[in-house]
Amino acid sequence: MYMFCSIYLLSFNIIAYLNNKKNLFEYPELKKNYSVSFVVPAYNEGETIADTIEHIFNIDYKNITQVIIVNDCSTDNTKEVVEKLKEKYPKLILINNPTNLGNAGRSKNAGLKYATGDVIAFVDADSYPAKDSLKKMLGFFQNEKVGAITCPILVRDGNRFFERIQDIEYRVIAFTRKLLGYTGAIYVTPGPLALYRKEAIQETSGFDGDNLTEDIEITWHLIKLGWEREMSLSTYVSTTVPQKFGEWYKQRRRWTIGGLQCMSKYKKEIFKRGMLGLFVLPFFIIQFFLGVLGLGVLFYVSITNLITNYLFTTYSINADVPLLTMNQLFITPSFLDYLGIIIFSISIIFTLIALSMMKRTMMKKENLFNIFFFAIIYLMTYPFITIIAIYKYFKKENKWR
Amino acid sequence: MIKNQKYIFLYALIATLIVFNVGIFMGYLMETSRVDKINDLALKVELQLLDQTAQRDAMKLLDLDCELLIEGNIKFGDKIFEQALEIEKYEKANQINEEITFQHKRFDLLRTLFWMNSVEIKQKCKSDYHNIIYFYDYDNPSIEQNSKQRFFSNLLGEVKELQGNNIMLIPLAADNDISSINLLLKQYNITELPTILIDEKVKLTEINSISEVEKYLD
Numbered sequence: 001m002y003m004f005c006s007i008y009l010l011s012f013n014i015i016a017y018l019n020n021k022k023n024l025f026e027y028p029e030l031k032k033n034y035s036v037s038f039v040v041p042a043y044n045e046g047e048t049i050a051d052t053i054e055h056i057f058n059i060d061y062k063n064i065t066q067v068i069i070v071n072d073c074s075t076d077n078t079k080e081v082v083e084k085l086k087e088k089y090p091k092l093i094l095i096n097n098p099t100n101l102g103n104a105g106r107s108k109n110a111g112l113k114y115a116t117g118d119v120i121a122f123v124d125a126d127s128y129p130a131k132d133s134l135k136k137m138l139g140f141f142q143n144e145k146v147g148a149i150t151c152p153i154l155v156r157d158g159n160r161f162f163e164r165i166q167d168i169e170y171r172v173i174a175f176t177r178k179l180l181g182y183t184g185a186i187y188v189t190p191g192p193l194a195l196y197r198k199e200a201i202q203e204t205s206g207f208d209g210d211n212l213t214e215d216i217e218i219t220w221h222l223i224k225l226g227w228e229r230e231m232s233l234s235t236y237v238s239t240t241v242p243q244k245f246g247e248w249y250k251q252r253r254r255w256t257i258g259g260l261q262c263m264s265k266y267k268k269e270i271f272k273r274g275m276l277g278l279f280v281l282p283f284f285i286i287q288f289f290l291g292v293l294g295l296g297v298l299f300y301v302s303i304t305n306l307i308t309n310y311l312f313t314t315y316s317i318n319a320d321v322p323l324l325t326m327n328q329l330f331i332t333p334s335f336l337d338y339l340g341i342i343i344f345s346i347s348i349i350f351t352l353i354a355l356s357m358m359k360r361t362m363m364k365k366e367n368l369f370n371i372f373f374f375a376i377i378y379l380m381t382y383p384f385i386t387i388i389a390i391y392k393y394f395k396k397e398n399k400w401r
Numbered sequence: 402m403i404k405n406q407k408y409i410f411l412y413a414l415i416a417t418l419i420v421f422n423v424g425i426f427m428g429y430l431m432e433t434s435r436v437d438k439i440n441d442l443a444l445k446v447e448l449q450l451l452d453q454t455a456q457r458d459a460m461k462l463l464d465l466d467c468e469l470l471i472e473g474n475i476k477f478g479d480k481i482f483e484q485a486l487e488i489e490k491y492e493k494a495n496q497i498n499e500e501i502t503f504q505h506k507r508f509d510l511l512r513t514l515f516w517m518n519s520v521e522i523k524q525k526c527k528s529d530y531h532n533i534i535y536f537y538d539y540d541n542p543s544i545e546q547n548s549k550q551r552f553f554s555n556l557l558g559e560v561k562e563l564q565g566n567n568i569m570l571i572p573l574a575a576d577n578d579i580s581s582i583n584l585l586l587k588q589y590n591i592t593e594l595p596t597i598l599i600d601e602k603v604k605l606t607e608i609n610s611i612s613e614v615e616k617y618l619d
Binding site for chain 1: 427491556
């Protein structure tokens with residue numbers, strides 16, 4: 001089953017890439033002058049929000065009508081930083097929530113009430129849109145069916161090893177998300193930068209305030225309502241990523257719980273006609289199932305081998321018998337081993353293609369070690385996070401922080 | 402705008418089915434090739450066993466040199482043991498072709514015949530070599546059985562290294578549902594696996610050192 005799913009995903013990505021490699025970075029020429037309102041939810045983002053605001057106002061687009069910062073009762077100097085920048089940027093609006101809403105979705109909804117633009121852009125308070133982001137994204141809205149647009153999220157100046165691994169991950173995700181876009185299968189418009197047609201977001205009644213991944217939830221809602229999603233690969237938004245394992249773990253656990261919340265909310269759509277029922281939901285469910293099953297099998301095999309080896313070693317040491325003989329050094333691979341190696345090799349080649357497509361001159365050249373670490377060690381942590389997230393989800397420990 | 406390319410889902414499925422089936426087919430060919438090698442080995446062993454049996458029968462009628470007969474038997478015993486290790490390597494790797502299980506049973510039968518042959522030669526020639534029969538669980542050993550069997554295998558390998566031609570080491574899967582082996586298991590009252598049977602007299606199910614086996618070989 002693993003082999004089949006792996007081969008399928010790989011085939012999908014390869015075919016989509018070969019079919020569209022000449023137009024991956026194309027974007028529609030912007031002919032309409034959309035008014036854009038930015039909404040930035042912020043909780044204790046005093047260190048980064050000034051930079052975010054500067055980047056937004058630095059975007060090369062003349063019709064940014066508002067930049068709304070929603071301060072969710074921050075306990076640091078977020079409010080003071082924004083107040084100071086209001087002197088420099090008249091279009092900057094600060095909304096201070098009377099009580100802590102505790103969730104980015106609720107803060108976004110609070111900001112949405114004040115947004116007047118044809119397009120509402122949501123940016124995380126630690127994310128920095130590129131100067132050409134709006135010009136290279138807005139054109140997609142010229143197709144009236146498009147409700148949301150996303151772009152690649154790249155790691156900002158990641159020089160530490162852990163940041164470089166996440167950078168590889170983000171770039172591969174960006175590339176594969178673009179490929180999904182060709183089949184209308186984009187299932188998330190991530191928080192760092194997402195543009196929504198006002199009409200589309202109004203139809204959804206805003207973000208789900210209880211969902212830990214409100215960006216996934218709203219995208220699924222848009223899919224259900226029949227809105228198309230597009231991705232512009234020719235621009236980007238950079239973001240700060242967790243630098244320590246603990247922060248990273250909490251982030252990924254939150255994302256996984258959010259995924260479970262979405263699956264639960266939209267479970268009645270499974271196998272119904274449309275992208276949500278026929279691809280997105282089954283994709284998520286199979287992913288979770290295989291992750292949990294794989295971990296279960298790994299545990300079972302590991303524990304069995306551990307006990308067997310422990311007993312064998314004990315017997316052998318007591319009897320002064322060799323632990324290893326020459327014959328045991330010879331490994332005869334099965335056909336599954338060969339197939340696995342071939343699939344893994346093709347995956348690595350595809351990862352290298354994705355990374356070369358998503359090159360960033362600012363980043364230091366990544367080496368093969370980072371890529372192998374990402375492909376083997378880093379990705380193997382996800383099943384463990386899935387198990388913990390499932391546990392937390394059923395215990396209803398669905399907290400943002 | 403780029404046209405929606407939902408057909409990619411179908412193309413990917415077709416590609417997957419092709420790759421998967423080609424992979425299984427290639428795997429089947431690879432495993433069949435291994436089984437063919439084992440089959441060739443089995444044919445050679447059968448021939449040699451027939452040869453040994455013929456010599457043994459000739460010994461009854463004619464005054465044949467026991468030494469040559471014993472030497473031939475010992476060499477044959479070593480060969481059959483090496484082939485058992487060879488099959489074991491392939492068994493772990495074969496996932497599709499079930500024929501390797503059949504070949505294992507075939508070799509078990511050949512080893513059983515060899516054992517009987519060995520007993521008769523030993524009796525007729527009054528030789529002092531020892532038959533060590535190692536019965537093990539082949540199909541689905543428990544964790545404890547698995548560790549014990551690995552330990553017994555290594556221990557007996559060491560004993561063979563130390564004793565050389567003084568012993569005839571014959572591994573037999575006790576759960577392959579072969580009638581002749583089942584009869585012998587009943588005859589020697591072997592109820593626990595793994596079990597080592599030395600010279601059709603001594604049964605060992607627990608061993609703590611090589612010397613516990615060697616004391617029966619003096």
